[in-house]
Amino acid sequence: MKCSLLLFLLLLLFFFIIFSSTSKLSGAASIVRTIAVDPNHKGDFTSIQEAIDSIPNNNTHWIKIHVAAGVYRFVIAGAPQNTYDGSVNIRQALAAAISGDKSSFYNCSFIGFQDTLFDRKGRHYFKDCYIEGVMDFIFGNGQSIYEGCTISLIRSAMKPGFMTAQGRGSPKDPGGFVFKSCNVTGFQETYLGRAWGAYSRVIFYRTFMSGIIIPQGWYAWNAIGHE
Ligand SMILES: *[C@@H]1O[C@H](CO)[C@@H](O)[C@H](O)[C@H]1NC(C)=O
Numbered sequence: 001m002k003c004s005l006l007l008f009l010l011l012l013l014f015f016f017i018i019f020s021s022t023s024k025l026s027g028a029a030s031i032v033r034t035i036a037v038d039p040n041h042k043g044d045f046t047s048i049q050e051a052i053d054s055i056p057n058n059n060t061h062w063i064k065i066h067v068a069a070g071v072y073r074f075v076i077a078g079a080p081q082n083t084y085d086g087s088v089n090i091r092q093a094l095a096a097a098i099s100g101d102k103s104s105f106y107n108c109s110f111i112g113f114q115d116t117l118f119d120r121k122g123r124h125y126f127k128d129c130y131i132e133g134v135m136d137f138i139f140g141n142g143q144s145i146y147e148g149c150t151i152s153l154i155r156s157a158m159k160p161g162f163m164t165a166q167g168r169g170s171p172k173d174p175g176g177f178v179f180k181s182c183n184v185t186g187f188q189e190t191y192l193g194r195a196w197g198a199y200s201r202v203i204f205y206r207t208f209m210s211g212i213i214i215p216q217g218w219y220a221w222n223a224i225g226h227e
């Protein structure tokens with residue numbers, strides 16, 4: 001599948017990122033700078049990408065990006081290849097790709113269909129977020145905690161859904177998704193995930209699951225023999 005320019009839709013109600021690119025950080029986060037994003041020109045930038053680009057790569061401090069409520073649409077080049085069995089031409093709708101280390105998101109909504117949230121790599125924390133989609137919509141090999149989040153399956157022609165596609169590739173790989181005190185709900189049946197990597201790791205802890213979950217839970221996909 002050619003990864004040309006894709007339309008990415010990011011809907012955010014309240015969006016905070018605390019962003020850093022190195023591990024030279026003290027335990028308690030002390031934020032040295034706050035950047036405001038507001039599409040109505042009332043902040044430092046009008047787009048989330050400009051705010052992220054304004055942070056140098058060698059940054060060692062916590063920086064908070066406060067994003068005003070609104071709908072943000074943006075175009076990103078080069079999404080990962082995705083496979084879907086069948087000949088249906090699916091329009092990918094990646095909302096966000098996160099590969100920095102130590103990023104956290106509070107009260108954010110990630111709205112998509114397939115591949116909504118690319119939790120690619122690094123340590124991430126999602127608190128009180130809302131994530132919506134159908135196919136592999138939380139995917140990648142981040143080392144992430146989702147706490148108090150609502151995960152919602154939208155109704156679609158693609159059945160069943162696959163909530164996660166975790167990409168851990170070896171037994172020593174630290175990647176994995178933990179869903180703690182979350183709520184998995186929505187409008188069509190779904191697997192909890194399918195294994196994108198042979199050592200795919202997803203943990204649900206104290207999470208409410210509605211009746212949409214297929215009782216087997218998981219689908220081996222690329223990792224038959226590793227179940
Ligand atoms: C960080 O990078 C900027 C340019 O990107 C450079 O001017 C600065 O000296 C660098 N700082 C450190 C601590 O490496």
Ligand SMILES: *[C@@H]1O[C@H](CO)[C@@H](O)[C@H](O)[C@H]1NC(C)=O
Nearest residue numbers: 014015016105106107108128
């Ligand atoms: C998240 O939203 C809740 C309810 O609207 C609010 O009480 C809380 O302060 C918000 N958290 C952040 C970090 O903005």
Ligand SMILES: *[C@@H]1O[C@H](CO)[C@@H](O)[C@H](O)[C@H]1NC(C)=O
Nearest residue numbers: 150182183184185186208210
């Ligand atoms: C989960 O979300 C659904 C839909 O918003 C809601 O009806 C249900 O009460 C929630 N369950 C819990 C335990 O929060």
